[in-house]
Amino acid sequence: DVVMTQSPLSLPVTLGQPASISCRSSQSLLHSDGNTYLSWFHQRPGQSPRRLIYKVSKRDSGVPDRISGSGSGTDFTLKISRVEAEDVGVYYCMQSTHWPTWMFGQGTRVEIK
Amino acid sequence: QVQLVESGGGVVQPGRSLRVSCEASGFTFSTYAMHWVRQAPGKGLEWVAAIWYDGSDKYYSDSVKGRFSISRDNPKNILYLQMDTLRAEDTAIYYCARGTLDVETPAATSFDSWGQGTLVTVSS
Secondary structure (H helix, E strand, O other): OEEEEEEEOEEEEEOOOEEEEEEEEOOEEOOOOOOOOOEEEEEEOOOOOEEEEEEOOEOOOOOOOOEEEEEEEEEEEEEOOOOHHHHHHEEEEEEEEOOOOOEEEEOOEEEOO | EEEEEEEEEEOOOOOOEEEEEEEEEEEOOHEEEEEEEEEEEOOOEEEEEEOOOOOEEEEEOOOOOOEEEEEEEHHHHHHEEOOOOOOOOEEEEEEEEEEEEOOHHHHOOOOEOOOOOEEEEEEE
């Protein structure tokens, strides 16, 4: 199975400052169809997860453009250019290239300093 | 808009069974694969099971294979998860999540919609 490893697991950030979360996969996520199927989710306390990004960098409707995804192969990054209070919570990456096991990373907890 | 509403959670003794449901609305249920994802208290997300749009294929994580069964009733727009021989480590919030359209590769699964979850507690 593909293993997804996120770092850091905890990320204290100052409001207005940038934040970056790394996600690494144990195998390349490049699919034979040329796409790379890596998604990012955000889960606020007490809420269901919400998808932010799919196919590495495609932002969902309503996701602010200060949140972006990048990467290729086995190394991926979620960046928040200026952290706002609504960004607190846990962020998860997930691979779906190597189905039928859909693997999530361990999660990264973002909190305000 | 897409809505997924889970129900059926509760407290159950180890070794017993429970069935949770997910009622879908706001989209053509019969054209989408559907999944169950769970989250143990204070822990991360774990994919549990998937079922193709027409029920023709089903997949399970190793942790539930042989004990859980996913099914769907397309005319009623309902997804089910039958959980047998429950263990304490199955205690979690169970979310249903939407998968891919029937014409897409399953690799494109990205869980664009989630329900609010239903809590299953396995305890004596």
